Amino acid sequence: MDKEPIIQTIGLGKDYLTAAGPVPALQEISLSIYPGEFVAIMGPSGSGKSTFMNLLGCLDIPSAGEYYLNGTSVRTLDRNQLARLRNDAIGFVFQGFNLLPRINLLANVALPLIYAGVSKAEREERAQQMLDKVGLGKYGLSLPGRISGGQQQRVAIARALVNRPRLILADEPTGNLDTRTSQEIMNLFTQMNREQGITVILVTHEPDIAAYAMRLVRFVDGHLAYDGAVGNDTQGARP
Amino acid sequence: MIGAMLGEAWLAMGTNRLRTFLTMLGMMIGVGAVILILAIGKGAQFMVDQSIAAMGSNLFIVMSGSTTSGGLRMGLGATPTLTIADGQAISELPGIVAVAPNAPGTAQLVYGPNNWSTQVMGTTPSFLEVRDWQLSAGYPFSDSDVRSATRVALLGQTVVKNLFGDEDPVGKTIRIKNNPYHVVGVLAPKGQSLDGRDQDDTVVVPVTTAQRKLFGTQFQGTVRLIMVQASSPQAMPAAERSITELLRQRHRLQEKAESDFMVRNLTALANTAAETARVMSFMLGAIASISLLVGGIGIMNIMLVSVTERTREIGIRLAIGARQRDILLQFLLESIMISIAGCVVGVALGIGGALLMNRLADTAVLITLSSVLLAFMVATAVGVFFGFYPARKAARMEPIEALRYQ
Numbered sequence: 160m161d162k163e164p165i166i167q168t169i170g171l172g173k174d175y176l177t178a179a180g181p182v183p184a185l186q187e188i189s190l191s192i193y194p195g196e197f198v199a200i201m202g203p204s205g206s207g208k209s210t211f212m213n214l215l216g217c218l219d220i221p222s223a224g225e226y227y228l229n230g231t232s233v234r235t236l237d238r239n240q241l242a243r244l245r246n247d248a249i250g251f252v253f254q255g256f257n258l259l260p261r262i263n264l265l266a267n268v269a270l271p272l273i274y275a276g277v278s279k280a281e282r283e284e285r286a287q288q289m290l291d292k293v294g295l296g297k298y299g300l301s302l303p304g305r306i307s308g309g310q311q312q313r314v315a316i317a318r319a320l321v322n323r324p325r326l327i328l329a330d331e332p333t334g335n336l337d338t339r340t341s342q343e344i345m346n347l348f349t350q351m352n353r354e355q356g357i358t359v360i361l362v363t364h365e366p367d368i369a370a371y372a373m374r375l376v377r378f379v380d381g382h383l384a385y386d387g388a389v390g391n392d393t394q395g396a397r398p
Numbered sequence: 399m400i401g402a403m404l405g406e407a408w409l410a411m412g413t414n415r416l417r418t419f420l421t422m423l424g425m426m427i428g429v430g431a432v433i434l435i436l437a438i439g440k441g442a443q444f445m446v447d448q449s450i451a452a453m454g455s456n457l458f459i460v461m462s463g464s465t466t467s468g469g470l471r472m473g474l475g476a477t478p479t480l481t482i483a484d485g486q487a488i489s490e491l492p493g494i495v496a497v498a499p500n501a502p503g504t505a506q507l508v509y510g511p512n513n514w515s516t517q518v519m520g521t522t523p524s525f526l527e528v529r530d531w532q533l534s535a536g537y538p539f540s541d542s543d544v545r546s547a548t549r550v551a552l553l554g555q556t557v558v559k560n561l562f563g564d565e566d567p568v569g570k571t572i573r574i575k576n577n578p579y580h581v582v583g584v585l586a587p588k589g590q591s592l593d594g595r596d597q598d599d600t601v602v603v604p605v606t607t608a609q610r611k612l613f614g615t616q617f618q619g620t621v622r623l624i625m626v627q628a629s630s631p632q633a634m635p636a637a638e639r640s641i642t643e644l645l646r647q648r649h650r651l652q653e654k655a656e657s658d659f660m661v662r663n664l665t666a667l668a669n670t671a672a673e674t675a676r677v678m679s680f681m682l683g684a685i686a687s688i689s690l691l692v693g694g695i696g697i698m699n700i701m702l703v704s705v706t707e708r709t710r711e712i713g714i715r716l717a718i719g720a721r722q723r724d725i726l727l728q729f730l731l732e733s734i735m736i737s738i739a740g741c742v743v744g745v746a747l748g749i750g751g752a753l754l755m756n757r758l759a760d761t762a763v764l765i766t767l768s769s770v771l772l773a774f775m776v777a778t779a780v781g782v783f784f785g786f787y788p789a790r791k792a793a794r795m796e797p798i799e800a801l802r803y804q
Contacts, residue, residue: 218717219798239721245797246719257714257801261409273402274719282402318718 163230164191165326165358166215172223173210181222184210185381188224194325195356197349199363199372199389206378208362209330215360216249216328217241228326246274250319252329252361256311258303264290264314265299271322289317293347309340316347320357327351329361333368345371400731403724407732410704411739418736421700424693425740425780426747429773431686433748436769438755439679441762446675450668452588452597454529456495456634457664458626460488460641478620479658482605484648485522485624491640493633498525499605499621503613507601508573509561516557518574518601520608520621528627536568536583539604547606551579555587555598575612579603634663690776693740694784701733701788712792713800726793733785734778741777745770 171188174181185207192198202208213219214226217233226233228244236244245251258267269286277285290296293313295306303311312332319327329348333341349371352359363369370389377385411418462478482499489497501520506513523538525531539550551572558567567581588597603612609619628637638661645659705712712725752763 213798216717218801219796242716242719242721245717251717253801257710257717259711259714261413262406270715271718273399274715274721274724276399279401322719 162193164227165194165196165229166190166192166360167227167230168214168224169227170224171211171214171221171226173207173214173219174222183381185214185378188383190376190383190386192358192360194358195352196358196360196374197352197372198358198360198374198376199369200360200376200378201363201366201369202378202384205380207381208378210381211378212328212330212360212362216251217244242274246271247322248324248326250322250324250327252312252315252319252327252332254331254334256303256308256315256335258311258314258318260303263300263302264295264306267303267314268317268321271318275322285321286317289321290314292320293317307340309336309343312336312340312344313347316344320351324357326358327360329359331362331364333363333365338367341365341368400727403728403731404735406728407735410732411735417700421696421736422740422743424696425690425737425777426693426744428686428690428693429741429744429777430747430751431689432683432776433745433765433769433773434751434755434763435679435682435686436772437748437752437763437765439675439682440764440766440769442675442679443672444764445762446668446672448589449591450665450672451530453591453664453668454531454625454627455665456628456631457528458628458634458638458641459662459664460484460624460626460645461660461662462620462622462658478622479649480621480624480645481619482621484645485621487644487648488624488626488641491637491644493629493637493640494626495629496524496527496627498522498528498625500525500623500625501605501608501613501621503608505575505601505612507557507561508576509567509570512561512563514557514560516554516599516601518603518608518612520603520605520612521625522605525602525625528625531588532586533583534586535566536581538583544604544606547604547610549577549579549607549611550582550604552583552585552602553581554585554600554602556596557599557601558584574601574603577611631665634665638663687776690780694737694780697733697736697781698784698788700736701729701785702791704732705729705788705792708792709795709800709803712795713797713803716795716797717801722793725795726789729789729792730782730785733789734781737777737781737785738774741774744777745773748773 169189171185172183173185174183188211200208200211210219214221217228221234228248233241259270265283265286268289269282272282272285287296287299290299293316295310295313295317298306298310303314306314327348332348333344336344345368348359348361351357361368361372369375372389375385375387375389376383460480462480480499485497485499488494498521503518504515505518506515522544523541526533526538533552536552538552539548543550551574553561553567561567561572562570567584570581571578572581573579585598585600585602591597605621626637626641628634641661642657646657649658651657715725749765752765755763
């Protein structure tokens with residue numbers, strides 16, 4: 160890979176402060192992810208994979224090490240600049256969908272564009288396009304509570320993509336979904352990765368889901384335990 | 399962007415309607431009370447101002463004073479000491495615009511089958527100028543009428559109503575104390591004086607006529623009082639001193655002798671009344687605005703609850719790129735909207751209450767545009783002031799903690 164990495168971490172660490180003192184959740188993580196990669200992050204509960212995702216998403220601040228997003232050290236950015244990155248460089252997909260319950264699907268999808276300062280007409284047009292793309296174009300005026308979990312997750316993906324980020328971070332996006340719906344969602348991720356070259360990083364418990372990725376990163380006890388092709392991971396192989 | 403945020407604020411208000419309404423209630427009551435009290439205050443001020451305008455501006459009254467004869471002190475005006483000549487002398491002083499001597503008395507008027515007892519005032523044509531009193535019909539009598547003491551009269555509205563009904567009195571002849579008087583004009587309505595007297599219940603005749611032909615025995619060449627109009631409020635203190643000096647000289651009073659007249663500054667009295675009305679409405683307004691304060695605290699309370707309830711929403715917004723100021727603005731807009739919505743209803747309540755009072759009580763209640771605008775400005779300020787702390791609390795949340803909030 161001759162391109163610059165989209166993500167590069169050097170000795171990244173995160174401690175959580177508890178009453179008993181700082182507890183390390185993540186230690187000495189150094190890895191690079193290049194544009195167009197599809198990476199699955201696995202590991203048991205408490206292994207630090209979600210912490211790692213939060214750091215990558217600029218939602219949390221590292222306690223140690225460096226994180227370069229598109230070559231820029233995130234440490235040097237202030238809150239507004241981080242907000243800007245989350246708005247136009249990164250798209251988030253959460254396990255719990257995290258749609259706003261009061262506003263309709265179209266408005267949910269258009270939300271990032273409000274903070275990007277896009278005009279009302281363009282917001283609506285682009286949000287509608289994204290809804291069409293995830294196959295929910297007809298439901299724009301419904302509220303999130305009126306559609307199924309799989310549909311909600313597709314809306315969340317539409318929201319993540321609407322401001323055309325080059326990086327999608329998905330934290331257990333299929334965790335609340337049944338197998339068939341999970342496949343649909345994973346097909347969407349695969350499609351955007353292949354057709355638009357969007358870098359996808361997703362956290363998952365399930366090897367079936369991880370199998371959609373090209374590269375697997377495994378965390379154990381806050382350390383990087385495996386980084387390589389999906390098939391070669393021996394530690395994670397089921398008994 | 400503001401448009402989108404306003405829309406969301408509107409949705410947020412609609413989510414918990416009862417709570418929003420109860421929050422607004424504080425503002426409604428506060429604004430309603432302020433509007434109503436300002437209206438009452440303005441009404442009172444308006445009535446006082448009207449009375450002052452009716453009285454004439456920059457006015458002195460020089461009364462015939464108390465005299466002492468053989469240890470017996472007489473009340474003011476009991477022994478007339480002022481003369482028409484005194485009035486003329488005062489009119490030549492600097493800073494004096496007009497002077498009207500005044501010889502009043504009570505007399506029975508008759509026209510056809512009707513009769514009416516009223517105050518008859520002997521004065522000069524400049525009386526109309528001093529009192530700033532217009533004629534609604536006919537003409538005033540002239541200085542030559544005063545010189546030759548002709549029997550002419552100007553009638554006040556109440557007198558016209560009681561003697562003539564709907565008939566036009568100008569050119570008619572009435573009888574005052576059984577002597578015929580020619581009605582030359584009708585005075586425009588003046589309404590009540592500050593002490594509630596009906597100023598329209600009066601007849602004006604030349605001062606000489608009053609002295610010689612009406613109340614001859616009472617005022618032998620004298621008048622009871624002289625009305626003096628100064629050129630400006632600033633000129634009044636100096637004018638008061640020079641009038642006193644002049645009259646003491648003319649009445650040949652010695653250094654230590656008591657004055658046999660009294661100079662009263664009517665405008666100062668009226669201004670005191672106006673000031674009292676103003677201070678009263680200000681104080682009542684201040685009390686009413688305490689309820690605005692309470693309403694504001696209610697808004698702050700609910701906004702704090704709302705921010706906590708919506709922590710997760712704030713987290714989602716931060717995750718998809720909202721900056722601190724976006725969140726701040728969103729919650730501020732919400733509190734301002736609640737506050738202004740409460741204000742709109744409050745203004746309606748206040749206006750409704752004022753109209754009701756106008757109807758039921760016979761007091762003037764005056765709603766001014768400025769008081770409505772003031773209410774809106776205060777409501778917005780309350781929204782910003784009491785919304786700021788909750789909004790800042792929302793804006794300062796850490797994205798990851800807000801997202802994890804259950």
